[in-house]
Amino acid sequence: xxxxxxxxxxxxxxxxxxxxxxxxxxxxxxxxxxxxxxxxxxxxxxxxxxxxxxxxxxxxxxxxxxxxxxxxxxxxxxxxxxxxxxxxxxxxxxxxxxxxxxxxxxxxxxxxxxxxxxxxxxxxxxxxxxxxxxxxxxxxxxxxxxxxxxxxxxxxxxxxxxxxxxxxxxxxxxxxxxxxxxxxxxxxxxxxxxx
Numbered sequence: 001x002x003x004x005x006x007x008x009x010x011x012x013x014x015x016x017x018x019x020x021x022x023x024x025x026x027x028x029x030x031x032x033x034x035x036x037x038x039x040x041x042x043x044x045x046x047x048x049x050x051x052x053x054x055x056x057x058x059x060x061x062x063x064x065x066x067x068x069x070x071x072x073x074x075x076x077x078x079x080x081x082x083x084x085x086x087x088x089x090x091x092x093x094x095x096x097x098x099x100x101x102x103x104x105x106x107x108x109x110x111x112x113x114x115x116x117x118x119x120x121x122x123x124x125x126x127x128x129x130x131x132x133x134x135x136x137x138x139x140x141x142x143x144x145x146x147x148x149x150x151x152x153x154x155x156x157x158x159x160x161x162x163x164x165x166x167x168x169x170x171x172x173x174x175x176x177x178x179x180x181x182x183x184x185x186x187x188x189x190x191x192x193x194x195x
Contacts, residue, residue, distance in 0.1 A: 006168060006169060008165070008168075009164070009165035009166075009168035009169045010165075010169065012161055012162060012164075012165035013072065013132060013162070013165050013166065013169060013171075016132060016135075016136050016158060016161075016162045016165075017071075017072070017132060017135075018131050018132065018134075018135035019051075019052035019053070019055065019056045020052075021135050021136055021139045022047075022048075022051060022052055022109075022113070022135070022139065023048045023052040023053070025139050025142065025143070026043075026044045026047045026048055026051075026106075026109070027040070027041075027044045028146075028147070029044075029105060029106065029109065029142070029146055030043040030044040030047070030102075030106060031044075032105075032146060032147070033102075033103040033105055033106065034103075042100070043097060043100065043102045043106055046093065046096055046097060046100065047093055047097065047106065047109070047110065050089045050090065050092055050093035050096070051086075051089060051090045051093050051110065051113060054085075054089045055082060055085050055086040055089055056071070058082060058085045059071050059073070059082050062078075062081070062082065067081075068082070072171065074171060076124055076127075076128045079120075079121075079124050079128075080121065080124060080125075083117055083120060083121040083124065084121065086113075086117050087114055087117045087118060087121070090110050090113045090114045090117065091110075091114055093110045094107050094110035094111055094114065097110060105146065105192070108191060108192055109142065109192070111191060112138070112142070112187055112188045112191040112192055115187050115191060116134060116135075116138060116183065116184070116187050119183060119187070120134065120183075123179075123183075127176075128172070128176055129172075129176045129177075129179040129180040129183065130163070130166050130171070130172045130176050130177045130179070130180030130181075131180065132162050132165075132166050132180065133159065133162055133163050133166065133172075133177050133178075133180035133181045133184060134180035134181065134183050134184035135184060136158050136159055136162045136184070137159050137180070137181040137182075137184030137185045138184040138185065138187060138188045139155075140152050140155055140156055140158065140159065140185075141184070141185050141188040141189050141192070142188045142192055143155060145188065145189075145192045145193055146192075159181055163177040163178075163181065
């Protein structure tokens with residue numbers, strides 16, 4: 001019975017994992033600013049491969065080697081190397097998007113991702129906060145900045161849903177979920193609202 005009660009939480013955690021959230025959100029952002037469909041797809045795929053796919057492939061590789069317990073990196077010490085790989089990949093995405101002539105918003109999303117990852121890495125040295133709630137809250141704030149407050153309001157119920165899923169799976173405490181949301185909301189608000 002407990003297994004059945006946890007299925008929804010696993011599904012929410014998988015669908016709203018940071019790489020999934022940003023791999024999906026980058027497409028409407030790219031289409032918002034692109035002059036053509038091809039341009040938008042190229043920018044979004046560049047971001048998605050570098051920022052989302054490559055770090056996930058690294059994590060999967062580490063799981064298969066037995067260095068990480070699962071793809072959600074339950075243990076704090078498992079997160080450091082994947083965070084560093086993510087920071088490197090995201091910095092490369094920032095540079096490539098700039099070289100491609102992408103509008104300022106797309107490289108700035110990469111910058112905000114690097115800042116979030118750097119802060120997560122520092123916090124991980126002493127504590128653990130929820131990457132899932134940080135990511136979904138950041139995505140909602142970014143949605144509000146790019147598409148307006150109504151769009152952000154429509155998807156805002158995802159924050160408590162993701163938080164509840166992480167608590168249900170016993171991956172975080174309430175304090176870690178709240179801290180993730182606070183960090184996730186403040187960073188994009190500061191960085192993206194300057195554009």
